[in-house]
Amino acid sequence: MSRWNFDLSALRGPQGMSDEDLAYCGSKYAEVRDALYENPYRKGRSGEAPGPLPMFKSTIRNAWSGAFSAHADLMKQAAGRAVDSRADLRWGPDGKGFRRIVAPNGICLLGVWEITEESEYSGYFKQGAKGLIIGRYSSDGNETRRGQRRSLSLAGKIYPTMDPNHADPLIPASFMSQEDLGGMHTDFINDAMLRNAPDVTACRRGIYLLILARAGLVFSLVDKVADARQLHEIAELGKPEGERTRCPEHMLLKMAPRQARIQGKNLDFRDEIYAHIFEPGASEPTGSIVFDISVSDCAVNIGIPGFRRVKVTNWRRIGRITFTEAVASYNADHVVHFHHPGWRTNRNDASTAIRSGGRRIR
DSSP states (O other), X not given: OTTSOOOSSSOOSOOSOOHHHHTOOOBOHHHHHHHHTSSBSSSTTOSOOSSOOOOOOOOHHHHHTTTTOSSOOHHHHHHHHHHHOOOSBOOOTTSSOOOXXXXXXXXXXXXXXXXXXXXXXXXXXXXXXXXXXXXXXXXXXXXXXXXXOBOEEEEEEEESOSOTTOSSOBOOEEEEEESOTTXXXXXXXXXXXXXXXXXXXXXXXXGGXXXXXXXXXXXXXXXXXXXXXXXXXXXXXXXXXXXXXXXXXXXXXXXXXXXXXXXXTTOBHHHXXXXXXXXXXXXXXXXXXXXXXXXXXXXXXXXXXXXXXXXXXXXXXXXEEEEEEEEXXXXXXXXXXXXOXXXXXXXXXXXXXXEETTEEOO
């Protein structure tokens, strides 16, 4: 970590689309995996090391930088790039990536996505679908420790292969899942209910409501819906040409009931994840984190913008994610990129997409 100069609050790197984003034609799983391990905050692949993990800051100033300028609105640039860029790694002109305006602190997880139960859905929601997955677990704000009000989240990219050394670049399917966007007192990550359409209790953010409000406004302008991400990329991954897309409306990711519960006062969620994967003092991972994948098409939205409840019923467990590696690193915070699936008026019809070619069309 000593070779990197950290400014914990200042933004760096391109927030908007770049030539690097436009040139994207897929990536190799091994390429992304190797990049994540290039500069770990802790020695080797072990979760055991002295000293704290870095704490990068999500600030009101950064969220509102350029808000009243037609050409320098950094949050608007970042939102457009998040939706339009499929890039998996964004190195930037200096090779040091970019600073996230929100969720700047995270830890990456590697493992397998698997659908084990029958379903009426297509692509990688269909029974038997199995692929490698890279996820980033983060907290949407500056609170990372147990006892604080955090909004825990898991973004993922699913590769349609089980070969970690697959020779050709592939374009993975992306998803976003999160707790209440306003934050919750979820002491154990075991209990976090991560959904693609989470509740929103904005008043819990205090002064940092200004960051949440800014992000909500920008995503509404850029891509219509600010507080939910559809799942059509998963439903279309590996789908035969000509087959109709059948995509669930809601997905819930929750750690399996049998998962151990890691004790510790004021524990950082990154340390909690490391403790699931590594035995104390071990240099190689021997543990795992299993998330159950549940889906539903039955929900009712209640409330107003900034205070919304999504009441979902008839959850059905159809599979699992098993993570067997974890790494907190500079590149996990600044280089790896998780595409936000663009909104469609009809989630099963690509022709109803809100954005095309970097511009809003509806």
